[in-house]
Amino acid sequence: MTTAGTPAAPTASEPAPASHRPSDASVIEALIRRELKLRFGEEWLGVLGAYMMPLVWVAAVYMAFKFFGRSTPVYTDLITFIISGLIPYAAFRFTVNAMNRSRTLVRSLLIYPTVGRRHAVVATGLVELFNSFVVVAIVMGVNYFVFGNWEMEHPFDFTFGILLSWLLGAGFGYIFVNLSELKQIWWLIGQALLRPSFFISGVFFTGNEVPERLYDYFGWNPLLHAIEVTRTGMLDNYESRVASPTYAILCIVGLFAVGLGTRAVLRD
Amino acid sequence: MWGLLDCTHYYYRFGQTIPILKDATLAIEEHEKVAVLAPPGHGKTTIVRLLTGMESPESGRVLRCPDAWPLGYAGGFRPEMTAENNIRSIAKMAGMNADELSAFVHDFSELGDAYYLPLLNYTNRMKARLGFGTCFGIPAKVYIADDKLTGGEPAFREKCTRELEHRLQTSGLLCLTSNPRAVQDVCDRFYVMEDGGFTACDDFEEAKEMLLYLLEEQDSLPLRSDVAAQRIDRDRDDLLFFDLA
Numbered sequence: 001m002t003t004a005g006t007p008a009a010p011t012a013s014e015p016a017p018a019s020h021r022p023s024d025a026s027v028i029e030a031l032i033r034r035e036l037k038l039r040f041g042e043e044w045l046g047v048l049g050a051y052m053m054p055l056v057w058v059a060a061v062y063m064a065f066k067f068f069g070r071s072t073p074v075y076t077d078l079i080t081f082i083i084s085g086l087i088p089y090a091a092f093r094f095t096v097n098a099m100n101r102s103r104t105l106v107r108s109l110l111i112y113p114t115v116g117r118r119h120a121v122v123a124t125g126l127v128e129l130f131n132s133f134v135v136v137a138i139v140m141g142v143n144y145f146v147f148g149n150w151e152m153e154h155p156f157d158f159t160f161g162i163l164l165s166w167l168l169g170a171g172f173g174y175i176f177v178n179l180s181e182l183k184q185i186w187w188l189i190g191q192a193l194l195r196p197s198f199f200i201s202g203v204f205f206t207g208n209e210v211p212e213r214l215y216d217y218f219g220w221n222p223l224l225h226a227i228e229v230t231r232t233g234m235l236d237n238y239e240s241r242v243a244s245p246t247y248a249i250l251c252i253v254g255l256f257a258v259g260l261g262t263r264a265v266l267r268d
Numbered sequence: 269m270w271g272l273l274d275c276t277h278y279y280y281r282f283g284q285t286i287p288i289l290k291d292a293t294l295a296i297e298e299h300e301k302v303a304v305l306a307p308p309g310h311g312k313t314t315i316v317r318l319l320t321g322m323e324s325p326e327s328g329r330v331l332r333c334p335d336a337w338p339l340g341y342a343g344g345f346r347p348e349m350t351a352e353n354n355i356r357s358i359a360k361m362a363g364m365n366a367d368e369l370s371a372f373v374h375d376f377s378e379l380g381d382a383y384y385l386p387l388l389n390y391t392n393r394m395k396a397r398l399g400f401g402t403c404f405g406i407p408a409k410v411y412i413a414d415d416k417l418t419g420g421e422p423a424f425r426e427k428c429t430r431e432l433e434h435r436l437q438t439s440g441l442l443c444l445t446s447n448p449r450a451v452q453d454v455c456d457r458f459y460v461m462e463d464g465g466f467t468a469c470d471d472f473e474e475a476k477e478m479l480l481y482l483l484e485e486q487d488s489l490p491l492r493s494d495v496a497a498q499r500i501d502r503d504r505d506d507l508l509f510f511d512l513a
Contacts (some may be wrong), residue, residue: 020361030360037349108343111320113334114361266324 021048022086024122031115035090035105039127054090054135055142062201073206075237078201080149083139084238085203088165088230091132091225092201092249095166096194099173099182100187121177125170132166154233161230164248168222171255178262201226207242215242222251270336270410271296272318272458275328276358276464284448288462298333298409301441303481306461312444316414319442336410336442340419340428342399347387351379351398354387355405360375361408367399369405373474376431378424396420400428404435411435413443417450448476 061082065071072081099121106120144150149192153156201223210218218224219242228243271294279286288311296302306312317323321332345354355373359366374383377397387395396419403411411432416434418428436454443451451458451472459466462482469475 022361026360026363029358033353034346034349034357037346037353107322110322111317111338111341111359112344112358112361113320113332113336114363116321 007224011087022048024119027115027119031109031119032107032127035094035101035123035127036100038105043214049179050136051131051134054086054139057070057086057090058139061086070204073209074231074235076151076235077147077149079143079147080151081233082203083143084151084231084234085201085227087132087136087139088161088227089203089223090135090171091128091162092172092226093194093197094131095125096125096171096173096176096190101179101200103177107146121170121174125187126164129163129166129170133247136162143225147226149232151236153236157233158230159233160245161226161233162230164226164252165223165251166244168226168248168255171252171259174259178259178266181266197221197223200224202231206231206238207240210239210242222248249258269295269297269332270319270333272315272325273329273331275309275318275325275330277314277318277323277325277328282434287464289318290327291328292465292484295331296410296440296442298335298440300457301403301455301476302437302443302457302459303448303455304442304459304461304466305442305448305451305475305484306444307447307479308446311462312461313414315483316412316443319412321486333410335408336412337408337440339403339411339413339432339443340396340399340416341403341414342395345387345395345398347390350386351377351383351390355396355402358402358406362455364406369402372405372419373398374403376404386389393424397424400424400431404428404431405426408435408439410440410442411446413441415443415445415447417454429444434507446479448472 001209058079062079065078065082072078074081076084102120102124105124106115106117109115111121140150140152159160172190172194175226179186179190200218201221207215207218207224207228225242225244225248228240229245229248231238232240232243272289273293273295274291275289275293276291277287277289280289280411294304304312304315314323315511316338318325318330319332320336321330344358345351349357352370352374355370358368359369362369377383377400377470379397382390384396387398390398400419402483417432418425420428432454441454441456441491445451450454456471458469458472460469460478460482461467462478469478
């Protein structure tokens with residue numbers, strides 16, 4: 001009987017035959033299909049349920065505005081104003097949550113040698129980007145067909161603002177989903193950090209309204225800038241004086257750099 | 269070469285830290301057929317999870333085989349999806365032609381029309397058929413088995429055995445099991461897990477004796493609740509067949 005000793009230095013494993021080594025795009029596509037099934041099930045009811053949530057948010061914020069007697073700070077109707085802030089916020093928040101869902105998506109698939117966590121992160125992120133624009137279509141469609149309101153001053157800026165919000169959510173979520181592999185508590189810490197974001201990111205107010213002494217603090221929040229870019233793009237009578245897309249982009253780069261750093265430490 | 273290099277790993281359960289590996293090394297060549305025998309509750313599934321990248325060790329290195337596929341694994345299926353959609357999805361992840369893999373699995377699993385139903389309607393044996401069908405449909409350099417080399421009804425198990433014998437002419441195998449009989453004729457290298465390490469044995473008989481000794485030693489200790497549950501689930505006569513023979 002012998003005890004298994006330390007073997008010679010490992011040699012690089014021979015790659016699998018080309019026909020059995022899928023491209024990253026192929027794996028991501030398969031994961032996107034599974035994510036859609038996981039999220040919506042096989043029934044259209046599941047799809048509807050998932051997309052109704054932003055409408056419920058709009059209704060809740062509308063009632064809160066009415067309850068506190070707050071009027072719109074911009075020359076537009078209340079629902080359109082609420083939508084201009086909630087749409088990018090929803091893109092951000094849902095993407096953060098989706099990053100956490102990416103762990104569940106591949107947990108049982110990591111046993112396959114061709115599937116990695118990076119595939120799941122990209123797949124859930126892309127699904128969430130698609131969802132963000134479906135939410136835009138539903139919420140703005142309801143606003144137009146039910147209430148007769150429509151504003152889209154600069155579609156490019158509006159789309160850019162949504163993309164910034166989505167990327168901020170993906171970057172923030174990516175960091176904490178990586179950290180939560182070490183300790184689950186990190187995900188909860190990330191969620192706790194996000195909690196005030198609903199109130200300080202310009203969903204209920206505009207950046208132009210924030211007093212200068214407060215803006216020194218609020219201005220650090222990159223989501224405020226992304227929402228301001230979106231709002232400027234959407235509303236006919238609003239031009240943000242504080243929106244800085246460059247700052248938001250720098251924050252996105254920073255978030256992904258930290259996320260990739262934590263991933264490298266954890267060895268994907 | 270693939271396997272574990274100086275790995276230490278713990279299993280956490282209900283606040284308890286249970287050591288699975290202590291600076292353990294297991295080096296395997298891709299063509300080898302290796303069996304690791306371990307008493308129930310010694311972390312076979314955890315080691316499979318380490319080798320397949322589902323978990324990372326506390327320390328040490330895992331040399332993952334880039335073409336090692338789990339044998340009969342049904343955990344990757346989504347119950348909301350039909351078997352066909354599941355297989356097509358896995359085909360994309362494996363870099364295979366979805367039509368070809370689906371046709372193979374349909375034929376091999378002999379599920380008939382149930383192949384087009386969501387897995388929510390499946391029994392465990394049907395899932396096992398699908399798992400083995402999928403596994404044999406994907407050419408692998410190495411198969412990793414967690415306790416089971418076959419599954420399903422007796423006739424289907426026969427079919428799996430024949431297919432596995434055929435596949436092992438060109439592929440390697442790592443099987444972690446508590447049942448020595450299962451690997452006696454299949455593997456050519458044998459290890460036994462003890463004290464957080466892998467002890468290499470000269471032949472099957474030696475590995476079997478060591479496992480028997482460990483099982484007897486375990487029997488003399490009060491059973492942990494999780495081990496006791498596994499014991500109840502398992503056919504004890506099957507587990508200790510060589511003791512009674």
